[in-house]
Amino acid sequence: MKRVVLGLAVLCGAAALAVAADTAGTVAKEPFATVDLSYTSKYIWRGFDKLDDVGAWQPSVDLDLGSGFSANLWMSYAGGSGDGIGIYPDGSRVNATEYNYTLAYSGTVNESCPWKTDYMVGWRYYDFIDMPSRDADLQEAFVTAEMPRLFDGGIVPHAAVFQMWPSQGDGLHRDFSGTIYLVGFNYSFALDQAPSLPLTFSWDIVYNDGVGGRGVDHDWSHMVWGLSTAMTCPFTGAKVVPAIYFQNSFEDTVNTEDELWGGISYSFAF
Numbered sequence: 001m002k003r004v005v006l007g008l009a010v011l012c013g014a015a016a017l018a019v020a021a022d023t024a025g026t027v028a029k030e031p032f033a034t035v036d037l038s039y040t041s042k043y044i045w046r047g048f049d050k051l052d053d054v055g056a057w058q059p060s061v062d063l064d065l066g067s068g069f070s071a072n073l074w075m076s077y078a079g080g081s082g083d084g085i086g087i088y089p090d091g092s093r094v095n096a097t098e099y100n101y102t103l104a105y106s107g108t109v110n111e112s113c114p115w116k117t118d119y120m121v122g123w124r125y126y127d128f129i130d131m132p133s134r135d136a137d138l139q140e141a142f143v144t145a146e147m148p149r150l151f152d153g154g155i156v157p158h159a160a161v162f163q164m165w166p167s168q169g170d171g172l173h174r175d176f177s178g179t180i181y182l183v184g185f186n187y188s189f190a191l192d193q194a195p196s197l198p199l200t201f202s203w204d205i206v207y208n209d210g211v212g213g214r215g216v217d218h219d220w221s222h223m224v225w226g227l228s229t230a231m232t233c234p235f236t237g238a239k240v241v242p243a244i245y246f247q248n249s250f251e252d253t254v255n256t257e258d259e260l261w262g263g264i265s266y267s268f269a270f
Helices: 002-022
Strands: 032-040 060-066 069-078 098-109 117-127 138-146 155-166 178-191 194-209 218-229 239-249 259-269
Touching: none
Parallel strands: none
Antiparallel strands: 032 060, 032 259, 060 069, 069 098, 098 117, 117 138, 138 155, 155 178, 178 194, 194 218, 218 239, 239 259
């Protein structure tokens, strides 16, 4: 794991040097960070209920490196204890403690036309800090995209592809490799009774092409409906985002039941 952290630091430094070289002769833009403190009543990841109906605290720090580059540290701590949960059948929710490290590049194509597409490409490392890296840790490469001008009226379609593999090929997760495909949209609106309160409805449908091991079907696994809003704290200027979600689970190899959960986040930038 030390090699992963060192590699992350080196890549961040390389990105910063590239930004400095690209802006030679000008005042370099200082990187800024966004801190997010979140709680979710269930930890639902790509359709899987990772903590079996127990919530999680999930803080994160996002660093803007400039020129489209970014780095992110995301953490998840179970909100309760219990055995038989986590990476191993005989493990505990403590074993599911998770750190994710992400490096990404964001950009835009077709800037001046209705086909404008905002995209992100990146790499993510899943580090289960209380488990042997050989057995538990995962990696993924991903691409996400959204088209904010394609439709009028606040509808923004989006799509994503996640290619996953184990960090080492001979551990308990050696059969975890596969691809996740996601398509959906967001719809932003406001109620007449509260025109100053923005609301966002989201809908996603997911195809799981083998992620999770040999027992996982190659099929449409689930779809998720969500509703959220965003409020600004009058004293701190921080953003508070409460949200609620419902998942229709299509087949038992990913999730044996439908899921309803909610969460709230408190974020600020500096």
